[in-house]
Amino acid sequence: MREKILWVGLTFLGLYMILPWIISRVFGWGIHRKGSKLKQVALTFDDGPDPNYTPKLLDLLNQYNIKATFFVLGSKAERNPDLIRRIHQEGHQIGIHNYTHKSNWLMTPRKVRKDHVDRSADIVERITGVRPTYYRPPWGILNLGDFLLRRQYSIVLWSLMARDWNAKAAKQKLKKLLLTRVTDGSVILLHDSGDTFGADEEAPHYMLEALKETLAEWDHSFEFVRVDQMFPETKKAVPAAGELGFIRRLMLSAWLLWERCFVRLFHIVPVSEEDSLLQLRCREYYGSPIKLNDGVIISKGDRIAELHFNNDLLVQLTSQSKSSVHLAIQMIRRTEAMLPRILYLLQNDPQYKDVKGLYGISLIHRGTSQLGFTVIDLPKGMFSFATQYYLKFMMYVLHPQGRDRLRTKNELLVPKIIAISTRELENRYIA
Missing domain, CATH: 3.20.20.370 (Glycoside hydrolase/deacetylase)
Known part of the structure; x- marks a missing residue:
């Protein structure tokens, strides 16, 4: 996730500065x-x-x-x-x-x-x-x-x-x-x-x-x-619900292009070809120790499987969701359906050997504890600050009514660590 935040920082500077220059100077939009x-x-x-x-x-x-x-x-x-x-x-x-x-x-x-x-x-x-x-x-x-x-x-x-x-x-x-x-x-x-x-x-x-x-x-x-x-002022038309304006379409295209590059660069792979909403990357954990509900402690140097969402599919889900709560319910249900498949990979795929558990950071964490995940606050600091704004910006870009979504159910939009040990997966989701 830290690498992603670094890449997000560099990408954000490009979007924040260079993209408006292209939009205004080259295309004359806005x-x-x-x-x-x-x-x-x-x-x-x-x-x-x-x-x-x-x-x-x-x-x-x-x-x-x-x-x-x-x-x-x-x-x-x-x-x-x-x-x-x-x-x-x-x-x-x-x-x-x-x-x-x-x-x-x-x-x-x-x-x-x-x-x-x-x-x-x-x-x-x-x-x-x-x-x-x-x-x-x-x-x-x-x-x-x-x-x-x-x-x-x-x-x-x-x-x-x-x-x-x-x-x-x-x-x-x-x-x-x-x-x-x-x-x-x-x-x-x-x-x-x-x-x-x-x-x-x-x-x-x-x-x-x-x-x-x-x-x-x-x-x-x-x-x-x-x-x-x-240039007489004219009343600006309000986009119909579900429609993205030019600037948002451009932002979305740039965002998804960057995401695809990130996935390739860090070798992030889908859990299943049939349903690629969840993606994984194996790496060493280098944060502060995390004590999970079942007593397992994930420490610096432990191998973890890092959870990511496929943002191409997330675009479809967010555009169809009626609210942030509705979106959360859909994502949790899809995640629950994929956990037995993830356990199978951890038990049988050599690249996941010695993985201590799953780890991710998400705005949408309500309900994950029912699936066996431990939900933990991000340690305060620049990483937490950057993560929060990265994920909120992603919500704004992906959803046609992203601005309104950020204003409603704001308590859901605080990023947290979600993690579950391989042992807990085995106890709950024996394939």
Whole structure:
């Protein structure tokens, strides 16, 4: 199980960071990045408001009667309420760009939502009386949980990155890039502040110069709109019961692919070809001593048969189950039916020679004591913490209503060690 948790950790980082990048940048799912109307363009400005550059930018936009979108940092909005009021009063749109310019990869989804997005929206709402509903994460980086923000916020990235945070690029290339690369539906990323990590402090000065010259040459080539005009909010459809959305299907496919790799890598085999729900792996036990109900003690170095569930079959069971209790009953019944077969393997298969007992860790452990298993709390620590979140995440991924399942019968969703000695199996399940 420890190897699995390690692999889960590495896989989780990939799912948490890389998968959202593929979903948003490659497939464009869950985000807005380019409009569809002819001649329509959205100017967007990140990292402000800045007391030096934002007023100059507002003057320039007002000169050309252009409405834009400002994705502001909540901490700066808090310090510059007059600028936020001016942006709002002059008809521009205000979106959220986190409270501080911190990557979402370095935070939990809860922290992103509560301490950055909602907090910043509260600040802007107190100043303007209007709550922002559009969001752009710093550097356009999303973690997997950020897609849940779509219930309250529309996520907007961009179709044209002008690299104007670099003073040299803004001074020498920005005007040419804007004149040659902007097309129908472009969402242009610019910055009205240069004090964030990686930016040049004077870069907004050159951005303003280049934008002023470009607007003069654009004349009436484009209609400049706010992002809420380019991407009007629509009521999101609620998936029908039993249906998985795109993100969940993608997560499920990635999860099952990883599981198949893990099974091959660690030589995990089904108990029976006819019913492969239960799988086994022989290994040495290296945890703290476990005293079982029949007096047998499993100690470090003892050979055990580690129990695993076939997650491909578990997908079918969870999708058909009416509740977590119903799922538990089905799994316990299937396990009980397989125990005589497991005993036969322990008694007759050479690879299971000297196995002291069965061992597993599961969220679904209610009722296993009736089958002869000893149920033991996991020792507190990082392993217990990681195991709990791994198994709950698995439940969320596998079940179409996984979120609801985690909210109901929560007392069942605490992982515990379940173990039974070979001697107890012989006493109960003589083949």
